[in-house]
């Protein structure tokens with residue numbers, strides 16, 4: 001369990017805690033019936049009309065109720081209410097070996113600019129460094145002000161520096177690709 005020191009930063013609200021989900025036995029804030037709001041919030045924020053296609057039961061199965069969790073998750077809570085989360089997973093680079101990908105970082109609007117996002121990002125960075133990852137990758141929509149947050153934290157925009165574009169075989173394209181002739 002990774003608990004934030006109180007009075008760590010002047011802007012931190014009266015009480016909040018960050019937990020690494022795997023080690024927070026039995027209290028699954030993220031994969032819970034009570035907190036289905038948090039993923040649609042991020043989808044709305046990112047103007048993604050179709051929203052999340054999975055519910056908390058899938059998250060529970062894939063992240064917590066399994067011998068080999070598919071993701072690492074840190075949550076920020078105030079009085080047992082989920083106010084933010086970060087999800088990441090291991091990837092691999094043939095150039096530098098073990099790496100990590102930050103899938104989501106989200107703070108619910110009323111709690112932004114209180115250093116909670118920084119704490120969650122730091123928790124993921126610690127996980128990556130402690131497990132010998134050579135880098136932390138992620139994608140950000142180009143209009144998202146969070147680009148400035150990440151730049152402020154020291155991240156490099158790989159599209160600008162090296163011209164990388166993020167590609168995807170979505171559901172149908174993937175099935176077509178996988179289909180036998």
Ligand SMILES: CC(C)(COP(=O)(O)OP(=O)(O)OC[C@H]1O[C@@H](n2cnc3c(N)ncnc32)[C@H](O)[C@@H]1OP(=O)(O)O)[C@@H](O)C(=O)NCCC(=O)NCCS
Nearest residue numbers: 105106107112113114115116117118139140145146148149
């Ligand atoms: C991006 C996000 C996670 C940042 O979390 P946060 O808790 O609000 O940010 P913090 O309070 O930790 O900010 C740390 C520092 O970055 C600065 N900062 C935060 N957001 C910023 C922004 N959009 N642009 C520039 N600076 C920013 C803060 O002012 C603060 O500066 P300080 O250390 O000098 O006081 C949060 O705004 C959020 O959830 N946004 C919506 C979802 C999103 O875009 N997620 C990322 C998708 S890739």
